Amino acid sequence: MSIGHPPVVTFLSDFGLDGAAAICHGVILSLCPDAQIVDIAHTVPKYSIADGAFILASALPFMPIGVHLAIVDPGVGTQRRPIALQARRGDLLVGPDNGILVAGADALGGVVEARELANQELWGPTVSSTFHGRDVFAPVAARLAARTARLAEVGPVLEVAELVQPPVRRALVRDGWLETEVIYVDSFGNLRLAGSEADLAQLVERNRRPLGLTIELPDAAEGTQGLESTFVATFGEVDDRASLVYVDSGGHLALADNRGNAAARLGATTGTRIRIRAR
């Protein structure tokens, strides 16, 4: 499978909504006038590689095969490497080497080729020290989408094993608790957790539903210990404002308040530890 016509270019960044992402659109359309640009998100929390990796990996499997630009770049202007990856599905990913692109490629079957962006002929006409999205990444992504450059031309091959890896968070069962953590807080305030339904199943005899749960946030204030929740298939199975645990649309466990905002109520953010036990 390969990139279609017109080529899709997806774009994720922490640039916010005040023009920087739009400037990259302009660069892309100048070099690839028929690009169909899909903005995945530009409100990734500033510098948060973990959040960017979660959003990118959630989105890419649903995108057409294309070129995927992902720029959360706290190291801009330092020695971190600018890279391009090819994923097994046929997609190309462009951005800094900080783990986000690998997370995205993993969601597309894994990295099959990695190259460092070293061929400055494919970059913009000038290169600032603070806006490589505009000056390096968008021009290379646009040329790859337009097929005016091939992956082999962007720079030398990198060992896949040398790439910076995305943060890994695992759930584990210990002393009758599922110990996990928040890997993402979505815009509804739902807490996406490490771990799957299979992890939760280790706590209980199978197929018992609805399943009463006790939740603890070891790092939070006392009032958020011993929280009662229920494992259900969907929000409508619990009362308004009641807590539920469910399998989210990406296959992760998630903790939410029905029609409420669990993150705000519990004071939880990406990285907050969560313990879950069957009642």
Add this chain to the structure above:
Amino acid sequence: MSIGHPPVVTFLSDFGLDGAAAICHGVILSLCPDAQIVDIAHTVPKYSIADGAFILASALPFMPIGVHLAIVDPGVGTQRRPIALQARRGDLLVGPDNGILVAGADALGGVVEARELANQELWGPTVSSTFHGRDVFAPVAARLAARTARLAEVGPVLEVAELVQPPVRRALVRDGWLETEVIYVDSFGNLRLAGSEADLAQLVERNRRPLGLTIELPDAAEGTQGLESTFVATFGEVDDRASLVYVDSGGHLALADNRGNAAARLGATTGTRIRIRAR
């Protein structure tokens, strides 16, 4: 009139800006590569059918004839019906049956056909319990836009009279007051009200302008009783920060502060009651 080429797909949701709406873009472009997607809004207050209905009805008359996807779905995963409507102008609307689509269709001449989405062959490959935007609504909308499915194929006909209706808010004149309520707070903090200039005209001899008004918010703190305002044609007719009542771009009465934020100053939100009297 019918949907043009390339087909326009508009999209309104309360999904926020962190990737869920973009995933639906990916689904749409995968099934309808030449779709021209117009994002109407994705920052609709969470679960607010009233706000979603207002924004959709305001926007659709200005959109090309197309497929309109509108997803504010507090009942996802419950028995609420997924539907598609045809409006008199020729547009198709897709989303949950909760009143928003009817509000949108009414702005396009009314509903001429309604069907329940029951044909799962037109849905995505897997259906989660929490993200029907990705798994049900976007795939059906995309296939309708691409003409790889016709409305008659999505599922059985529904009686139009059976559809969930949007919230109705009316202005009425009583004891010399126009009693109305806030139907929407726009991003400037202007309060869009139920009622039209004709309603206001019942209070006074016609054509008297500028017309001095007294405003009361019966539910608000004492300080917001007896507010002085003026009925004028446009903002520039009153001083900076002064209160005005005007006919908004959708034909509703609206209450604003010139270059200020009336909603913040008055503590008003969607649903706040407003009483208006001529001075």
Add this chain to the structure above:
Amino acid sequence: MSIGHPPVVTFLSDFGLDGAAAICHGVILSLCPDAQIVDIAHTVPKYSIADGAFILASALPFMPIGVHLAIVDPGVGTQRRPIALQARRGDLLVGPDNGILVAGADALGGVVEARELANQELWGPTVSSTFHGRDVFAPVAARLAARTARLAEVGPVLEVAELVQPPVRRALVRDGWLETEVIYVDSFGNLRLAGSEADLAQLVERNRRPLGLTIELPDAAEGTQGLESTFVATFGEVDDRASLVYVDSGGHLALADNRGNAAARLGATTGTRIRIRAR
């Protein structure tokens, strides 16, 4: 150079994200179905001509030659003139005459022709008193992009010298201090300043880097006097949270905290005065 096919229409406003900008998209696509619309920003601080001018001037040089719609319009409904400009590069700009369009055109080589929008045949079917984006500016921009109208048809020529000019802010050196002010706060909280590296160079012997600086905010609280910072090429040259002065991607001096938010820490906004001295 002239506008390409498909025509690019860029769009900047302070309309926010709740549907008003989308309505203008609908109007544009109705009149110019193949328009490729690039949203530059719609979250410009309400009514802020200075912020709109900064964002537009930063973005336009990176956009394809096109039609640029820029609407921050505190004077809607008053006597301020609706205008269209041609820039030296070949672009057309459409919006109210309040300085923003001139700022944008200056970034494209300057204004070569100015006209007042007076030909109401090119406007929308009805003209509200509060939403000229929908009713006047978007229709004219769309017709220019579609080439169903030429610039000469929009209305009479205006003297370029008569156009409202954008706010000018200059840096000046006095008593060993570079006196400047914040011309824009970007979404990272970085303070973009009037003045360039050449201005800063007047303070010191050349090429001394890293260069220790003392910063003062004359209008701010006492705690923000005597701030230590360093002039460096890029963020990575200072510690996390440390203050730096750098040349931003637009060639302006800027004051930032590495991986922090300088605007929030210092309480600075557009217009805040800043004094810089070499240590």
